[in-house]
Amino acid sequence: MSTAPRDTALWHPFADMFQVKSSQFCVSKADGVWIYDQEGRRYLDGTASLWYANVGHGRTEIVEAAAAQMRELESYFVFNDFTNPPAEALADRLSQLAPMDGAKIFLTTGGGESIDTAAKLARQYWAQRGQPQRTHILSRGNAYHGTNGMGTSIGGIEVNQAGFGQLVPEVGRVAHDDAEGLREAIDQLGADRVAAFFAEPVMGAGGLYPPEPGYLEAVAKICAEHDILFVADAVICGFGRVGTWFGVERWGLQPDMITFAKGVTSGYLPLGGVVIAERVAEPFWNHPGRPFRHGATYSGHPTVAAAALANLDILEREKLLQRADELERPLHDALQQLADHPAVAEVRGGTGLLGAVELAPEVLAADPGAVGRAQTAIRDLGVIVRPLGKALAVSPPLIISESEIDLIGKAMQEGLDALV
Structure with a gap:
């Protein structure tokens, strides 16, 4: 995992700064649907940053x-x-x-x-x-x-x-x-x-x-x-x-x-x-x-x-509104394949280019930090997803391809496997 300099002075929103102050994930570059850390490793931006990089990075x-x-x-x-x-x-x-x-x-x-x-x-x-x-x-x-x-x-x-x-x-x-x-x-x-x-x-x-x-x-x-x-x-x-x-x-x-x-x-x-x-x-x-x-x-x-x-x-x-409409089903299908995973309680989506996978109650009971652990495991596999309470959410740029959507599904599968 890439880390920024220790003991940051930057107060991160919604962060446990006791943990984050000496362990940050530093994004240094981005292009299209990809972001890069300081070591040059690339990650699929499965969240379009914070829901917003609709046309992708580097335009x-x-x-x-x-x-x-x-x-x-x-x-x-x-x-x-x-x-x-x-x-x-x-x-x-x-x-x-x-x-x-x-x-x-x-x-x-x-x-x-x-x-x-x-x-x-x-x-x-x-x-x-x-x-x-x-x-x-x-x-x-x-x-x-x-x-x-x-x-x-x-x-x-x-x-x-x-x-x-x-x-x-x-x-x-x-x-x-x-x-x-x-x-x-x-x-x-x-x-x-x-x-x-x-x-x-x-x-x-x-x-x-x-x-x-x-x-x-x-x-x-x-x-x-x-x-x-x-x-x-x-x-x-x-x-x-x-x-x-x-x-x-x-x-x-x-x-x-x-x-x-x-x-x-x-x-x-x-x-x-x-x-x-x-x-x-x-x-x-x-x-x-x-x-x-x-x-x-x-x-x-x-x-x-x-x-x-x-x-x-x-x-x-680039007709990206229509593109989002066309990709809605492929994204939901990629997430829906996780519905029977033993770590999963529910898959939500199918309305727009966004979706979420909620973890099973027994997984969360055994490990209250399971969502964060899964998110980190998926990131280590090269895909960014967003922790949301009991769930992991995705909302990729509208320029994403179906093959890149498949990468999101596969990384989430492997990341969830680490929980059970």
């Missing part, structure tokens, strides 16, 4: 677009009436790609900021509509909505909330796969107190759960019946990961807001945002004196916007 078109923009105008803010050409072009393009007519685009620097933006906007929208009591935000168990204040508060992964105390009040969660549970929660709270419901099309970091058939359509209908804003968190699912631009089109959904990040630049530069339906934008856009007092310093960053535009060009030109 010079994106690098050149960013460099050209930096020579012209590297950075400038878009507060008040300031703007710049790349930010305008990106907003126009995303609006045209969105499943809602006349959508507005609020740009951020990542998924967590996008969630906080959508949650604050939901509450502010109802205040502008004369219903300031509508502040309650509902989400789902197992949900992951980032680690900012709002995202931590509405997330459904309990260990991510432990030890922080109450951050944002008036939030609640319902079961992740029970539409009627949402209806019951709304009835209990009173619809006139609920601002919004947040849901990932495919749940990601909470264990990778595709939606039950009809679930998303049902919760969207319940929200519409009660005039509650439906917010789709497409940070992971967008830009081809489930075969469409924003993920939600697959189910014919037209949410009130869509949060996005990751694949919009394929991670080449940090960018996120919120797609906002006309009705949510209307109180702010059609009436004077109603600014939305929220925003990030680097919102609309011209260099980042230029990188995003180049990334969208690649996704369109």
Whole structure:
């Protein structure tokens, strides 16, 4: 295994720094679907870094677009009436790609900021509509909505909330796969107190759960019946990961807001945002004196916007959304071959180019660190997978080949063999 210098000063997110401070896995180079450690050994990037390298690594078109923009105008803010050409072009393009007519685009620097933006906007929208009591935000168990204040508060992964105390009040969660549970929660709270419901099309970091058939359509209908804003968190699912631009089109959904990040630049530069339906934008856009007092310093960053535009060009030109749709079944088949493995409890996937293998309860009972041990064993075999609670997840770049998908399946098989 490759290691970086001992006793790092870098505090790693979600890491046990007692262990990590002197034992890091250092990635020094990447190209296509491959990453390389400092000794030059290559690994298949089975996770597209952190769900985001949709067009793969080393795309010079994106690098050149960013460099050209930096020579012209590297950075400038878009507060008040300031703007710049790349930010305008990106907003126009995303609006045209969105499943809602006349959508507005609020740009951020990542998924967590996008969630906080959508949650604050939901509450502010109802205040502008004369219903300031509508502040309650509902989400789902197992949900992951980032680690900012709002995202931590509405997330459904309990260990991510432990030890922080109450951050944002008036939030609640319902079961992740029970539409009627949402209806019951709304009835209990009173619809006139609920601002919004947040849901990932495919749940990601909470264990990778595709939606039950009809679930998303049902919760969207319940929200519409009660005039509650439906917010789709497409940070992971967008830009081809489930075969469409924003993920939600697959189910014919037209949410009130869509949060996005990751694949919009394929991670080449940090960018996120919120797609906002006309009705949510209307109180702010059609009436004077109603600014939305929220925003990030680097919102609309011209260099980042230029990188995003180049990334969208690649996704369109190489038909990578369709490619993801075509590879969905081969990836699921490769993982499904592990379903009868004695270390495996369940295989999840088949909706988009992502999937997960959950370890058997008896394996986890015998070794609580089995997921991490399996992940390391698979990495030593030359494939990167992601530990997610009780499961190992994959979400490769959309440019991956079927033969490379087979490598993921074979490495996972061998890595799991080491557990039993």
